[in-house]
Amino acid sequence: MVVGGRLTLALDAMGGDHAPSAVVRGANLALRRHPDTEFLFFGREGDLRPLIDRMRKLRGVSQIVHTESVVAADEKPSVALRSGRKSSMRLAIDAVRDGQANAVVSGGNTGALMAMAKFALRTLPGVDRPAISSFFPTLRGETVMLDLGANVVCDARNLVQFAVMGNCFCRSVLGIPDPTYALLNVGSEDMKGGETLQEAAAILRNLALPGSFVGFVEGDDIAKGTVDVVVTDGFTGNVALKTAEGTATLYSEFLQRTFRSSLLAGLGYLLARPAMHKLRKRVDPRRYNGAVFLGLNGIAVKSHGGTDALGFAHAIGVAVDLARHGFLDAMRKDLEGVADVLSNPQVQAAAV
């Protein structure tokens, strides 16, 4: 299902290392790809007005909602929740809650964004805890992974709900009608891993989700693209995400040193440059920017705090895709479909 008509995006214009400039220029880039969108910028009007006024097309589809208050990057989520009620982040989320916007995008403090989004938007019926999800480049294309850090400790029931949400996300946004999904573990044999994983696997084997549950996968299966959806707790997911990022950076640094190591190698680089440019584009983290908070009663996308306009435009693109594909309705339906199983006393017991 594709939702037509104009979409309105609420943007936290003050979140991220390069805000508000990266946010405004990101919106301008996103507008080219998604012409049917309008933007509500939340932040300091004095900073925003001159930036937006420079871009004619953007100006025509933008409104500024002025606020002085900004959530600091290192602010504790609980403090932000209490004292940030007038912050650009919170007002942008409230715009989604109040039906003024179809989705919110912020590059600010992740913990604060999650706490505020949970409080203001609430979780969908059947979801105990929202999860952070994103795409990973793989040998086969792209893989959805969750949770990437919202929930450090998870029980079997949390993991099962993540699987339901990741499955729906993959179908809606990647358009894969029958995704394969699995739990991340230290071995693919059925007996591997702790009790929580065993219990989650037992529940998932009996849950009739679209696609197929293939049991357990290991860390190297993420980049191989062995399955479409990798489900894990927020601690493991966060470590895996950052380990992958660190390894990619290391490899790319080694490669640069290699090309600089001799005259011939440098010449070789010049010849291969157009192709290398394509490679760099393919593994460019900005292209995978935009982590989705799944399980909320509204669409909230987190942009990487350190990204630039191009990265922010990609995060906006993720929000647009979710809104266009009627993702929330699909998710509500999926959650209803498994509500019986998840409210089963046995499943409840397994979750303890």
Add this chain to the structure above:
Amino acid sequence: MVVGGRLTLALDAMGGDHAPSAVVRGANLALRRHPDTEFLFFGREGDLRPLIDRMRKLRGVSQIVHTESVVAADEKPSVALRSGRKSSMRLAIDAVRDGQANAVVSGGNTGALMAMAKFALRTLPGVDRPAISSFFPTLRGETVMLDLGANVVCDARNLVQFAVMGNCFCRSVLGIPDPTYALLNVGSEDMKGGETLQEAAAILRNLALPGSFVGFVEGDDIAKGTVDVVVTDGFTGNVALKTAEGTATLYSEFLQRTFRSSLLAGLGYLLARPAMHKLRKRVDPRRYNGAVFLGLNGIAVKSHGGTDALGFAHAIGVAVDLARHGFLDAMRKDLEGVADVLSNPQVQAAAV
């Protein structure tokens, strides 16, 4: 301290995908770099004799201990422990226990090797559970990480012991007198992570190990080489190790596709080939082969099952380094030094 004289290595000649050929040829390669070594090959004499006889120098320093029994790659550790008493793996371990060899190297079933080594060699005083440790290539050189998969669930006390062992391993083998060490977490702020990590950090802050404890590091700090020793539980460590391997493979595959994508890129590759060859050597997993089982009363090194002769030679090199540097004595001393702290009732309580 460096131990002189001849060393004897016990080799499980039947362990690994390319055994026994990779084991024999690996020993032959290792002999060139470590001429003062002798080998005890455990396995089928009929297979081993012709392979060894082909290599004049190796033949002069090798003995074969014949056995028909081999631990299967997919055998359950408990089954291997019970029914593999005459297996090449077990007899090689027993040679270390009985003082006939200074170290054992095997490319066989990891779980079985750990179970047998724990049973036959026992753990060192002060160690509740041994851990698997290995080196990672980083931007700064090499980093030691543990546990890589021996203990799926760990308490604070386990993590503290891993830190003590990793610290000693790093000093002995990398020769860094005052290593930096940290716990792997989802953020570097003091309040991050679950209770177990908080408790382990509290104990480590009060433990006077050589070098300095820097608190928490994140997944990307592994490849950055932020610290010399990264301490984590076996589940997280195993996922991180395999995620890093998977990402490196993905990157390398993308790079190959890039060079094959156009005539110019292919020509560029030809020019850069000598430099690329150095890069490939630098990130070659065979150069990092040889995971050490730390905390045992004897030196046991696990070679990757899929490696070749060069990889196996590296695993032998790790065992030789440990034996030469008097690693076990250093470890005993370190463990004695922290015994008081670790037997403190408060630490015991924190470990629950």
